Amino acid sequence: MYPAQFEYEKAGSVSDAIDALSSNPEAELIAGGHSLLPTMKSGLADPDMLVDIGDVDELHGIDHGDGSTRIGAMVRYADVADDDTLREEAEVFAETAHQIGDFQVRNRGTVGGNIAHADPASDLPGAVLAADATMHVAGPDGERTVDADDFFHGMYATDVGEDELLTAVEVPHEGTAGAYAKKPNPASGYALVGVAVRLTMDGDTVTDARIGANGVMDHGTRLPDAEDAIEGTSLSADSIEAASDAAGSTLDEYMVMEDQQASAEFRLQLLGAYTERALAQAGERAGVL
Amino acid sequence: MATEETDHEDGVQAIDPDDVDTEDILGSAIERREDPALVSGEAEYTDDIQKPEMTHMAMVRSQYAHAEIEEVDTSAAEEMDGVVAVYTAEDLDVPGNLPVGWLLDSLEQVNHPILASDRVRYQGDAVAIVVAEERYQAHDAADAVDVEYERLDAVAHPGEALDDDAPVIHEEVGSNQAFDWEIGDQEATERAFEEAETTVSLDLHNQLLIPNAIEPRATVADYHPRTDELELDMTSQNPHVHRLLMSGVIDHPEHKLSIRAPEVGGGFGSKIHHYADEALTALAAKDLERPVKWTATRTETYITDAQGRGHETTGEMALDEDGNITGLRVHTEANMGAYLSTFAPSIPTYLYATLLSGQYEIPTIYCTVEGAFTNVPPVDAYRGAGRPEASYVVERLVRQAAREVDMDPAEFRRRNFVPGDGFPYETPVAMAYDSGDYQKTLDRAKEMLDYEEFRERQEQAREDGRYLGVGLSAYIEACGIAPSELVGELGAQAGLWESSVVRFQPSGTVTVYVGTSGHGQGHDTTYAQIVADKLGVDYDDIEVEEGDTDEIPQGMGTYGSRSAAVGGGAIVESAEKVIEKGRKIAAHQLEADPEDVEFENGEYQVAGAPDRSMTIQDVAGASYLAHDIPDDMEPGLEATSFFDPENFVFPFGMHAAIVEVDPDTGEIEFEEYVAVDDVGNQINPKIVEGQIHGGIAQGIGQALYESAEYDDNAQLTTGSMQDYAVPKSSHIPEIKTASTVTESPHNPLGVKGVGEAGTIAAPQAVVNAVVDALEPFGVEDIEMPLTNERVWRAIHENGGGD
Numbered sequence A: 001m002y003p004a005q006f007e008y009e010k011a012g013s014v015s016d017a018i019d020a021l022s023s024n025p026e027a028e029l030i031a032g033g034h035s036l037l038p039t040m041k042s043g044l045a046d047p048d049m050l051v052d053i054g055d056v057d058e059l060h061g062i063d064h065g066d067g068s069t070r071i072g073a074m075v076r077y078a079d080v081a082d083d084d085t086l087r088e089e090a091e092v093f094a095e096t097a098h099q100i101g102d103f104q105v106r107n108r109g110t111v112g113g114n115i116a117h118a119d120p121a122s123d124l125p126g127a128v129l130a131a132d133a134t135m136h137v138a139g140p141d142g143e144r145t146v147d148a149d150d151f152f153h154g155m156y157a158t159d160v161g162e163d164e165l166l167t168a169v170e171v172p173h174e175g176t177a178g179a180y181a182k183k184p185n186p187a188s189g190y191a192l193v194g195v196a197v198r199l200t201m202d203g204d205t206v207t208d209a210r211i212g213a214n215g216v217m218d219h220g221t222r223l224p225d226a227e228d229a230i231e232g233t234s235l236s237a238d239s240i241e242a243a244s245d246a247a248g249s250t251l252d253e254y255m256v257m258e259d260q261q262a263s264a265e266f267r268l269q270l271l272g273a274y275t276e277r278a279l280a281q282a283g284e285r286a287g288v289l
Numbered sequence B: 001m002a003t004e005e006t007d008h009e010d011g012v013q014a015i016d017p018d019d020v021d022t023e024d025i026l027g028s029a030i031e032r033r034e035d036p037a038l039v040s041g042e043a044e045y046t047d048d049i050q051k052p053e054m055t056h057m058a059m060v061r062s063q064y065a066h067a068e069i070e071e072v073d074t075s076a077a078e079e080m081d082g083v084v085a086v087y088t089a090e091d092l093d094v095p096g097n098l099p100v101g102w103l104l105d106s107l108e109q110v111n112h113p114i115l116a117s118d119r120v121r122y123q124g125d126a127v128a129i130v131v132a133e134e135r136y137q138a139h140d141a142a143d144a145v146d147v148e149y150e151r152l153d154a155v156a157h158p159g160e161a162l163d164d165d166a167p168v169i170h171e172e173v174g175s176n177q178a179f180d181w182e183i184g185d186q187e188a189t190e191r192a193f194e195e196a197e198t199t200v201s202l203d204l205h206n207q208l209l210i211p212n213a214i215e216p217r218a219t220v221a222d223y224h225p226r227t228d229e230l231e232l233d234m235t236s237q238n239p240h241v242h243r244l245l246m247s248g249v250i251d252h253p254e255h256k257l258s259i260r261a262p263e264v265g266g267g268f269g270s271k272i273h274h275y276a277d278e279a280l281t282a283l284a285a286k287d288l289e290r291p292v293k294w295t296a297t298r299t300e301t302y303i304t305d306a307q308g309r310g311h312e313t314t315g316e317m318a319l320d321e322d323g324n325i326t327g328l329r330v331h332t333e334a335n336m337g338a339y340l341s342t343f344a345p346s347i348p349t350y351l352y353a354t355l356l357s358g359q360y361e362i363p364t365i366y367c368t369v370e371g372a373f374t375n376v377p378p379v380d381a382y383r384g385a386g387r388p389e390a391s392y393v394v395e396r397l398v399r400q401a402a403r404e405v406d407m408d409p410a411e412f413r414r415r416n417f418v419p420g421d422g423f424p425y426e427t428p429v430a431m432a433y434d435s436g437d438y439q440k441t442l443d444r445a446k447e448m449l450d451y452e453e454f455r456e457r458q459e460q461a462r463e464d465g466r467y468l469g470v471g472l473s474a475y476i477e478a479c480g481i482a483p484s485e486l487v488g489e490l491g492a493q494a495g496l497w498e499s500s501v502v503r504f505q506p507s508g509t510v511t512v513y514v515g516t517s518g519h520g521q522g523h524d525t526t527y528a529q530i531v532a533d534k535l536g537v538d539y540d541d542i543e544v545e546e547g548d549t550d551e552i553p554q555g556m557g558t559y560g561s562r563s564a565a566v567g568g569g570a571i572v573e574s575a576e577k578v579i580e581k582g583r584k585i586a587a588h589q590l591e592a593d594p595e596d597v598e599f600e601n602g603e604y605q606v607a608g609a610p611d612r613s614m615t616i617q618d619v620a621g622a623s624y625l626a627h628d629i630p631d632d633m634e635p636g637l638e639a640t641s642f643f644d645p646e647n648f649v650f651p652f653g654m655h656a657a658i659v660e661v662d663p664d665t666g667e668i669e670f671e672e673y674v675a676v677d678d679v680g681n682q683i684n685p686k687i688v689e690g691q692i693h694g695g696i697a698q699g700i701g702q703a704l705y706e707s708a709e710y711d712d713n714a715q716l717t718t719g720s721m722q723d724y725a726v727p728k729s730s731h732i733p734e735i736k737t738a739s740t741v742t743e744s745p746h747n748p749l750g751v752k753g754v755g756e757a758g759t760i761a762a763p764q765a766v767v768n769a770v771v772d773a774l775e776p777f778g779v780e781d782i783e784m785p786l787t788n789e790r791v792w793r794a795i796h797e798n799g800g801g802d
């Protein structure tokens, strides 16, 4: 379908963008446009004005720091997926970016847009949680940071306010190995279920596990029971199975997503299977399995 | 008739036509000449066409599947910027009723207006049109047309629609039964079931599918008041059929109406039919005396293109103690949608039940079909059209029967095949199969799969908790849709011949005009191959013209895998007439008796006198110069033919899949997919392979992914690419192809037809494989599409998996 009419403005800087948002409550940022344009075309969104942040320099670039890497909000998935250094620093993040959509989507979609949009079936939220990333948010009152665990509030809802924008994601260089196991929806390619894992190992022993799941609840969610089950164990097929069995145990089945492709019951079934696959792959990459 | 085998397990290698001699061009796997323009964006599609002063049309469509129209208020839309005109049904002064081109005795013909005036019957039914200077303005204004509806209960499924308490969609009919039809011998079939040693029965659902041609439907209409000529460019698989039908619908004389199909981006049947939109574009252009363009959005494609399949069937097979099939009984409820589309009544009847004998000798068959009006878009031909549904019923029942009599499904098929020396074969459902050798395609497929070894592997894997399965699909189809007299007896309101003109230019190049209308099949290449071979003229000197009512005398179009068999036949006949006329001219110039002049490789030669010869190009030149041709002869070198074969053609083959099913997730992995097809002689094996590949992809789409799903209000819930799973390349396995060649005796090229074969064969190969894999769990059937969840539930409900 055709979107309703709208104005279009190009922001030159972050403060430009904030001004535009503050002066017009009906304005929306546009980054890669790969979520916003489809919603406008289907009539689900009709912003008066689009503020294009594509040319804002401050939002571009991947900076590899000492203990963490800062990824600008406008960085495209393809650049993340192709960054070999980042793959060593934060494997789960790079690996997840690699599994988003197809070539076209990876060449257009942005890290900031994905995280700020917070589609429950998107791939990056799980990686943000597993990687323990920090979000940088700018608004009329200046800059602030938000921890991954506090960032996602619900379906399409995050900690970013109406006149704020996400400027960057900071990913710590932690963990021994990471993996992302995704069951794509055969129609859209989004995650029916996706499980992102970051394991920190001491020999065979898992000293820390962070597991983030997409597609299951109304927003990206940690799987604390699976994490608890695997932490402190020596990684093996058995411990992985135990953790996978625990994956959905504290999730409220009534809140689990349901659609044409998968009922809540089946999603939980997939969650277990994909937790198992993600853990096994991370274990393999850590050289343990 | 001899059957040859060819093997393309590693794929057919495409050849540069420059490397092929004219004598060898027919049958060689040359590259498609149309592809450079298609892949580089040079090709011109309907939406690419621009005309001076052109306006744009958008449709106002019902969001409800079933409602009374209380009021249509166009005033706000009319006031909007750029709006040129708004029309409702009241503003149209034409018959405006879309016709049905195939009748059945019991058929309820209902009114199918191009704009709804009192009631809408499916979501997407058009209520008004808006024409504006710009496309966006037209769509904005269409949104501003205010329609008040009184909603009615709706029904999407044929079984429910036929219930007594279902909402009645066409009040003049009184129920939702569109027709009640039967074929075969009821009494003999009842007897076969009474006497059977054992019987099997399956309830099979063949889901509704959305064709999803990559190019949405579109029309550009241009009216010339001075001459009263109305010219349309449109996405058509059959411009001449569209012209004939539309001239009645919009009341414009046929000779003043011209329809051209520019490049068309796929159709799969959906661009055969006459829809309202194209007629409305024409009417608006005529009324406004300005060109009008309409292009469907993808959303409109989902809700208005005629859908396919939509059968609910109970199939039963009777068997004797040796595993011979002794009878088949089938009852089908077919979804016809809200109105009867152009050829809709033929699809679930004559194109379906006449194929229920499959590749088997079945002594007696009886089939009843009830057509049901529902609140979904009209249902009509979609790639395969009736034949996939038939093959699905037969091959699923065969799998079940083999299990029932505890026989390997390959052996069960072998035992029941029509034997190689049994052709022509008369089935109990009105078909006479032309030729075939079914055992050969089965043997070849088994060899490619290493079938016996697989059975051992399967056994071993089961012990290790892994579930592998093999599925066979022995398909047959009737295509090359033709014999006019026969289709006329079956209810077609048209003849299904094909026409061609083969014309030499004076300089010795050739143009061939054909009444088929390709839309991705590669006709420019294959037709030129045929002509090059017949006339001995260089391939590059031959131009192919299709899809234009002004250029091509007459035509019936491209569908039902008919172009090579019927269109190709028409080309050969014209080429032969040209050769005969040329022979007389050559004889005259060479001062010989025509009977002594031989024609070979583009040269006329006096028998026994090699130096007395003339090329056909020189003959063409002489024919137009006309200075020295026989006295009683007209100048020029061209010929027209109408080819009407005696029978359909019957391609057949064996498709087989090996899959592994993960019992924890219901995921299906392909290990192998092999396709052994017999499509008669092959004009171009590369194009044959491409058609087989694409067809299989669509068939796997049906088996595993695709389904038009409707909610209780008959609203489409899979109305976009986000929700309707068209298979992606990653969903399709490597396909190994091989072929056998059994010539068809019914056309001069000995070709059968390949466009639909893969789509007909694939679904049951896949479903049979999954069911075979899950035999240890006692799973007998899973409804298509076999989503991971359905497969998992089937296992789970039988106590398997995690």
Ligand SMILES: Cc1cc2nc3c(=O)[nH]c(=O)nc-3n(C[C@H](O)[C@H](O)[C@H](O)COP(=O)(O)OP(=O)(O)OC[C@H]3O[C@@H](n4cnc5c(N)ncnc54)[C@H](O)[C@@H]3O)c2cc1C
Binding pocket: A028, A029, A030, A031, A032, A033, A034, A035, A036, A037, A038, A073, A099, A100, A101, A102, A105, A108, A109, A110, A111, A112, A113, A114, A116, A117, A119, A121, A122, A123, A124, A160, A164, A165, A166, A167, A188, A189, A190, A191
């Ligand atoms: C065919 C297709 C397949 C896809 N498959 C996948 C998939 O497999 N996995 C997946 O995760 N995603 C998938 N996507 C979605 C894609 O990743 C989107 O790009 C992403 O969700 C949004 O990023 P964007 O840059 O395109 O944002 P936009 O569409 O431009 O914006 C989305 C929303 O976020 C807001 N926004 C954008 N940037 C910022 C910012 N810096 N700060 C605050 N708000 C902001 C916008 O205002 C808007 O509301 C797919 C999309 C398509 C079209």
